[in-house]
Amino acid sequence: MADANGKIAEKTFYLETFGCQMNVHDSEKVIGTLEHEGYRRVDLEEDAGLILYNTCSIRDKAEQKVFNRLNDYKKLYAKGKRFGVLGCVAQQEGERIFERAPYVSLVAGSASYRKLPEMLVQIERGESRITGLDDRQTDETFETEFTARSNPHRGYITIIEGCDKFCAYCVVPYTRGKERSRTSTSVLAEARRMADAGYTEIQLLGQNVNSYRDSEGKRSFAELLAAVGEVEGIRRVRFTTSHPRDFTRDIVEAIDAVPTLCDHVHLPIQSGSSRVLQLMQREYTRDQYEERIAWIKAARRPISMTTDIIVGFPGETPEDFEQTIDLLAVTGYDAVFAFKYSPRPNTPAITMADSIPDEEKSTRLQVLLDRQREIQRANYDKHIGQILEVMVEGRNEARGQITGRTSQNKTLNFTTTQPIYPAPGSYLPVRVTKSFPNSLVGEAVI
Structure with a gap:
């Protein structure tokens, strides 16, 4: 709650998270930071002095979802509550959020989370229009020992933040900034702390996790992966999400060599057509992607493969779509996360003619999901008796x-x-x- 001068007297907070695993883990670190600064987390907006929304802008209408949530609870502002918008929508919309929702006090993108303690002090002083924006060219990462992990057995470690790939459809480089990696020393130190605390499964995270570049020059991504897998007490290590351009054979060799590395690779293809991949600015061809699939299939132990696919990207012809369907049979994915294309702000694709009707996109999506379901049924049947x-x-x-x-x-x-x-x-x-x-x-x- 806030006093007559707008200062928060009771340091309680509510935080809701939208979006991906990166956002979930960001929220764990934000929560830990807030608790370290003397705040207590509550389960309802009505009970909080500070109400935060950690936002995602990947999907269509993501911004509207956030503004709807803010509108639902703006009446609490009169009761002394203060609001903050964090994450990708915050970075994307910037100070326009203050114009649309003038009761918001804080707008901060993920690249500025390391400055949270300073911003909290400003809120406590009763300041408004506090921003943590335009820090996307920073070389610093958000590291904290005060992470409030939500699962006592399985935990995340972000090893690389941001993205330099600039795929035509994707807003991430504009909201999370350039790629910046943690040192392998700090990653391994966090893994050891987690093992000492009883965690047995670790998942390494990054927008493009395998684009990791150790600023100390000690370890490649595959070598870091193996080193985490060799931490005493750790039984499983996962990693997501990989970019095909930076997926190297030594990653598969590490999975084969270190039993604690899980036999699962999530490798987004987005389209089975090289022509569409070029339009998407994915910087690899279908043949190059299939080469990586061949490495995975040649591993000594079976490795499960999953992927992401966008249907109806501007310029995708029926023939292009058929190539994507054909790819499903070639790879035999265990799961596909498929979506209809929708234009996102600030991306190159927003200037492309989106001439495929939504009805056709929906039809293509259903065809893909039906075909993939058949493949998955056959794949899962193979486990019977194991x-x-x-x-x-x-x-x-x-x-x-x-x-x-x-x-x-x-x-x-x-x-x-x-x-x-x-x-x-x-x-x-x-x-x-x-x-x-x-x-x-x-x-x-x-």
């Missing part, structure tokens, strides 16, 4: 099942004959007895 190790995540009381996840990042729901349910975070061997297109069913092997 014994897979799962990390326990929780229980589905309605079904009487325990929920877990395999090294390949597949959901495996299972039962056990033991009278005591296994604890979340524990690891168990489970025999697969049944499959669905998006999950597996099994029985614990005790």
Whole structure:
């Protein structure tokens, strides 16, 4: 709450997160920073003195979603609440947010989060229109020891922030700034702290995680990946998201050599047509992408592959789309995250003629999802009879099942004959007895 001068007297905060894993982990670090500065987190906007929204601008109408949320709660401003908009929409819209929502006190992009303590002091003094913007050319990353991790067993480490790829459809380089990597020394120190705290699974994050460049010059991305996997106490290491241009063979070699590295690679293709890839400014061809798929398929242990695809990009012909459908059969993905193209602010594609009707985009999307579902059903069927190790995540009381996840990042729901349910975070061997297109069913092997 704030006093008559607009100063926050009770240091409580509410934070809602929109978007990707990067945003989720950013929020964990923001929460930790706030708590270190003496704030207490609450579960409802009504109970908070400071209301924050950590925003994402990747999807269509993302900005409107944020402004709708602000509008829903603007009445609380009269009760002394203060509002802040963080993240990609904050960086994209900038001070225009103050014009559209004058009750907002703070607008800060992710590149300025390291200055949060200073900005909090300004809020506490009752200042308005506090900005953390235009810092996208910084070489500094947001590192803090006060991360408030939401899962006690699985945790994230951001190793690279920003993006230099400038794909034609993507707003990230304009909202998160240029690529800047942490030192491998700091990453490994955080991994060891997490292991000492009882974490057994680590996921390395970055807009393009494999574009990592160690400023100390000590380790390549593959070498850092292996080093994290060798930290005592760590049983699983994941990484996302990779860019095909920087995906090198030594990454696959590291997965083969270090058992703790999970056998799963998420490698966005976006389109199966080299012509469309060129329009998208992806800086690789279909042949180059298939070469990387061949490296993965040649690994000594089966590696699950997933991807992202955009349908209906400006200029995509029916023939281009058929090449994307053909690629599904070539690669045999275990999952595809597919979306209809929508123009985003400040991106090169916004000047392209978006001549494909939305109805046609929807048709293409459904065709792709139907085809992928067939492929996934066949892929998941292959696991029947296998014994897979799962990390326990929780229980589905309605079904009487325990929920877990395999090294390949597949959901495996299972039962056990033991009278005591296994604890979340524990690891168990489970025999697969049944499959669905998006999950597996099994029985614990005790």
